[in-house]
Amino acid sequence: MLAALPVQRRRRVTVDIHDGVARVVLLRGLQVVAWGKATLPPGALVGEEATGDALPSTEQLRALLRDLCPRKARLVTSLPSSLCLIRELRLPRMAGRYLRQVVAAELLESVPFSQAEVDIAWRRQRAGRGYAVVAAVAPAQAVDLHVGLLRGAAARPRAAYPRPVALALACGLADGILLDLGSRSVELALVKNGVPQIQHQLDMPGPWDEDMSGTAALALAVEQMAAYGGEEDAASIGGLPVAITGEKALEQGIAESLEVALDREVRPVRPPVAYPDHVPV
Numbered sequence: 001m002l003a004a005l006p007v008q009r010r011r012r013v014t015v016d017i018h019d020g021v022a023r024v025v026l027l028r029g030l031q032v033v034a035w036g037k038a039t040l041p042p043g044a045l046v047g048e049e050a051t052g053d054a055l056p057s058t059e060q061l062r063a064l065l066r067d068l069c070p071r072k073a074r075l076v077t078s079l080p081s082s083l084c085l086i087r088e089l090r091l092p093r094m095a096g097r098y099l100r101q102v103v104a105a106e107l108l109e110s111v112p113f114s115q116a117e118v119d120i121a122w123r124r125q126r127a128g129r130g131y132a133v134v135a136a137v138a139p140a141q142a143v144d145l146h147v148g149l150l151r152g153a154a155a156r157p158r159a160a161y162p163r164p165v166a167l168a169l170a171c172g173l174a175d176g177i178l179l180d181l182g183s184r185s186v187e188l189a190l191v192k193n194g195v196p197q198i199q200h201q202l203d204m205p206g207p208w209d210e211d212m213s214g215t216a217a218l219a220l221a222v223e224q225m226a227a228y229g230g231e232e233d234a235a236s237i238g239g240l241p242v243a244i245t246g247e248k249a250l251e252q253g254i255a256e257s258l259e260v261a262l263d264r265e266v267r268p269v270r271p272p273v274a275y276p277d278h279v280p281v
Helices: 054-070 097-109 140-152 163-171 213-228 256-260
Strands: 010-019 021-028 031-039 075-077 085-092 116-125 130-140 159-162 174-179 184-193 196-202 242-245 266-268
Touching: 010 054, 010 140, 010 163, 021 054, 031 054, 031 159, 031 196, 054 097, 075 140, 075 163, 085 097, 097 116, 097 130, 116 140, 130 140, 140 159, 159 163, 159 174, 163 174, 163 184, 163 196, 184 242, 196 266, 213 256, 242 256, 256 266
Parallel strands: 010 075, 075 159, 174 242, 242 266
Antiparallel strands: 010 021, 021 031, 085 130, 116 130, 174 184, 184 196
């Protein structure tokens, strides 16, 4: 998400809700000037039952946004990977009004919803004699609930981006495997041409302890994803690189353990913005 921000002095706020935590970052141009996080209860998240703690946590998020979000700042947020289906389409040249219909038809074939029940967003660029289209579709009700969480905290997001797309942009990953190592789960995305092609989520595979059980389980998931993507030699040194981000990625020795287990280059995400060394990315 950070990488998608244009170079300018205007203040912007990004809100990333993931793994039960809302992380808020204030940027001035491409400089991080403030950040913070608010813990959310299960009842505040899309698809989970409400609890009595939901209201205080919304107030915690409201207070954080009040402290970090200037009145005229543009606020953007990410959408959970579980909500979004992302597709890369190759289409012939056609008028814009027809292109919109074709994109919608292609996406609706892959989801069990009608067009009235989904939100569709897409962008196009010229590719030879046609268009390369990156499109995303998500249930409209789920998107409304997710955005409504921010509105309940007195925030008005101007845009929402699928989380895998935002992370791929942030790490500048054109081709590779993206691992988001959260405290509760791991999200994997196979990225080709800068677009997440395959997504998968699994529970956090135990502690990263001396017997390497957690690393081994994650290594297996990475190799399976590489195989799904048609990589000819998933274990070779020249295979797809792995980029890691998330709370667990900050723990000492994680990158080194994965490099040994995968026999692949493993690198942390380095967003193209200026930020202090102690800011978690």
